[in-house]
Amino acid sequence: MAELFVYGIIYGGIISLGAIGLTLSYGIVRLANFAHGDLMATGAYVALFMVTAVLSWIGIPDYTLGPFSFGWRMVIAFPVAMAAVAFVAILFDQILYRKLRMKDSGPVIMAMSSLGAAFILRMILLILWGADSLFYRPGFMRQAIDFPLQITIMPDEILILAVVFVLIFLLHLFLEKTKMGKAMRATSDNQQLALISGINTEHIIMWTWGIAGALAGAGGILYGIDVQLNPYMGWDLLLPLFAATILGTIGNIYGALVGGLIIGVVQQMSTAFITPTYKPAVAFIIMIIILLFRPKGIFGGKN
Amino acid sequence: MGGLLAYLVSLVIMAGIFAVFCLGLNIQWGYTGLFNIGIAGFFCIGAYTSALITLPMPTGVYAQYVQQVFGLHLPFIFGLLGAAVACGIVAFLIGIPTLKLQEDYLAIATLGIAETIRLIFNNEQFLANGPQGLMGLPQPLQNLVSPMNYNYIYLVIVVITMAVVYFLIERAIRSPWGRVLRGIRDDTLSAAMSGKNIFHFKMQSLVFGCMVMGVAGALYAHYTKSISPDVFTPLYGTFIMWVMLMAGGSGNNKGAILGAFVIWGIWIGTSFIGNLLPPLLQSRAPYFRFLLIGILLEVILIYRPRGLLGEEKRISRMSD
Numbered sequence: 287m288a289e290l291f292v293y294g295i296i297y298g299g300i301i302s303l304g305a306i307g308l309t310l311s312y313g314i315v316r317l318a319n320f321a322h323g324d325l326m327a328t329g330a331y332v333a334l335f336m337v338t339a340v341l342s343w344i345g346i347p348d349y350t351l352g353p354f355s356f357g358w359r360m361v362i363a364f365p366v367a368m369a370a371v372a373f374v375a376i377l378f379d380q381i382l383y384r385k386l387r388m389k390d391s392g393p394v395i396m397a398m399s400s401l402g403a404a405f406i407l408r409m410i411l412l413i414l415w416g417a418d419s420l421f422y423r424p425g426f427m428r429q430a431i432d433f434p435l436q437i438t439i440m441p442d443e444i445l446i447l448a449v450v451f452v453l454i455f456l457l458h459l460f461l462e463k464t465k466m467g468k469a470m471r472a473t474s475d476n477q478q479l480a481l482i483s484g485i486n487t488e489h490i491i492m493w494t495w496g497i498a499g500a501l502a503g504a505g506g507i508l509y510g511i512d513v514q515l516n517p518y519m520g521w522d523l524l525l526p527l528f529a530a531t532i533l534g535t536i537g538n539i540y541g542a543l544v545g546g547l548i549i550g551v552v553q554q555m556s557t558a559f560i561t562p563t564y565k566p567a568v569a570f571i572i573m574i575i576i577l578l579f580r581p582k583g584i585f586g587g588k589n
Numbered sequence: 590m591g592g593l594l595a596y597l598v599s600l601v602i603m604a605g606i607f608a609v610f611c612l613g614l615n616i617q618w619g620y621t622g623l624f625n626i627g628i629a630g631f632f633c634i635g636a637y638t639s640a641l642i643t644l645p646m647p648t649g650v651y652a653q654y655v656q657q658v659f660g661l662h663l664p665f666i667f668g669l670l671g672a673a674v675a676c677g678i679v680a681f682l683i684g685i686p687t688l689k690l691q692e693d694y695l696a697i698a699t700l701g702i703a704e705t706i707r708l709i710f711n712n713e714q715f716l717a718n719g720p721q722g723l724m725g726l727p728q729p730l731q732n733l734v735s736p737m738n739y740n741y742i743y744l745v746i747v748v749i750t751m752a753v754v755y756f757l758i759e760r761a762i763r764s765p766w767g768r769v770l771r772g773i774r775d776d777t778l779s780a781a782m783s784g785k786n787i788f789h790f791k792m793q794s795l796v797f798g799c800m801v802m803g804v805a806g807a808l809y810a811h812y813t814k815s816i817s818p819d820v821f822t823p824l825y826g827t828f829i830m831w832v833m834l835m836a837g838g839s840g841n842n843k844g845a846i847l848g849a850f851v852i853w854g855i856w857i858g859t860s861f862i863g864n865l866l867p868p869l870l871q872s873r874a875p876y877f878r879f880l881l882i883g884i885l886l887e888v889i890l891i892y893r894p895r896g897l898l899g900e901e902k903r904i905s906r907m908s909d
Contacts, residue, residue, distance in 0.1 A: 318696065389891075394692050394693065395894065397624065398886075399891075401831070402887045413880065564712065566704050569701075570702070573697070573698070
């Protein structure tokens with residue numbers, strides 16, 4: 287059980303990275319982004335493309351990095367993939383959501399558009415890589431480390447957790463210290479007020495997509511390292527992402543972090559009692575319980 | 590009878606089944622503004638319920654290979670009705686936590702219920718034979734003609750069902766009840782201030798629409814004669830029907846039917862794409878076609894959100 291708890295924290299950290307992006311775009315762009323899981327998948331595949339193709343063409347050797355299951359190429363691929371997904375997220379906003387905003391299309395049409403975007407991204411991944419599961423390094427055995435309480439963890443998983451918390455800390459600094467971060471929080475709190483205070487909302491929205499996309503990309507790669515890559519992985523992540531976002535109160539970044547960790551732990555621990563294939567359903571059940579008893583989430587105050 | 594005619598008949602049967610789905614979705618989205626993206630779930634429940642009602646309990650050798658929770662061996666019409674009832678009950682349960690909240694919560698919840706239902710049918714072997722699914726579903730009036738010509742009979746059944754559903758919805762939408770729904774869709778606050786119970790009306794619309802989807806699911810199951818959980822993925826079971834309704838024109842029942850036929854026509858018409866691709870990519874041809882459908886949805890949402898046929902201006906014969 288202790289081991290499942292630790293796995294839950296690791297998986298939950300990955301969910302948090304996605305949920306923070308989802309809660310940002312929900313709070314600032316007012317869009318329930320059904321493409322967010324597929325943005326994560328896109329990040330994982332861009333990194334795969336870098337590691338297996340681009341960087342090997344350039345001729346960068348892939349020496350294994352210490353005890354980890356990946357090499358130097360991943361160190362380069364990681365930030366590149368984050369930037370690529372940020373670019374994709376901004377691009378989708380410019381060619382789809384921005385046009386709908388200008389026409390005052392309403393939140394449901396926007397959500398439908400993001401559902402279309404999700405399918406477009408997934409189909410592109412399926413066309414390029416096929417439906418089979420892939421690994422960054424197939425057949426690579428990793429040495430596990432033993433901890434007390436019969437917990438065995440891969441070195442990768444410790445690094446994943448470290449990366450998650452570094453990224454979230456950087457985001458925290460950005461939101462608290464920079465002018466743009468403060469403007470983003472203001473827009474999330476009250477869009478009308480932000481507008482009359484002279485904040486350029488379109489500019490804020492671009493930054494929001496950039497950050498949400500970069501975090502999604504990072505989350506996708508970490509998931510790919512921890513589990514595997516599959517074009518449908520975005521779909522499997524989508525329900526936990528929404529559950530974490532709603533649990534942590536929509537628009538609340540720290541809530542999304544807490545929500546992600548809770549969902550991750552509960553999903554992993556549930557495998558001790560029921561078939562692991564029910565994991566998405568577990569996230570769904572938690573979500574329904576929140577909607578019934580505390581629809582504004584744990585940080586949203588009384589309904 | 591020519592091969593082309595038989596091909597056309599099978600095409601019209603499938604388009605007709607999709608049209609029934611779109612009519613159900615139109616009640617929810619077109620007339621009430623409810624965003625249900627769990628069609629695959631109701632598709633699944635409708636298909637399985639009808640299968641279990643019409644199939645006999647497996648006996649003898651079959652019982653070793655096929656598990657069913659029950660098998661009533663009743664006529665087709667009971668399958669259709671049972672499918673509608675089962676979907677109505679699930680829709681009611683999902684409506685309770687979501688219909689009082691913002692629109693997008695319903696979307697997320699229906700998405701979740703669709704996935705959960707698929708997982709249940711996949712994992713619970715005793716329910717309906719797990720991932721292998723059920724086969725040999727009975728077809729109504731199948732002894733009337735030779736199996737080769739059976740599709741003509743099924744075509745008539747699908748068209749009659751579609752017509753009945755169409756007139757039922759038209760009738761309901763033109764009634765005062767339908768006007769309340771459209772009132773809620775266009776301006777929820779004013780509708781509430783006129784003393785209408787928003788939650789009750791949304792619930793009725795959700796349940797009614799899902800019952801229609803259940804009927805469509807049953808029609809599909811008895812046409813293909815075999816069902817398994819894989820059919821009801823969100824990709825196949827939900828997305829294409831949304832594109833159909835948006836293309837045809839939400840808020841217009843003729844549009845819903847037209848959209849189903851047009852998009853299904855495009856889907857079938859683009860099957861040549863597979864031949865254009867290099868052999869290596871041919872197995873991925875369906876993804877190219879889904880990509881096209883996805884792009885089509887985006888184009889419709891931005892450039893023609895009203896679809897081919899927009900909503901009719903005057904819908905009540907009382908107002909002039």
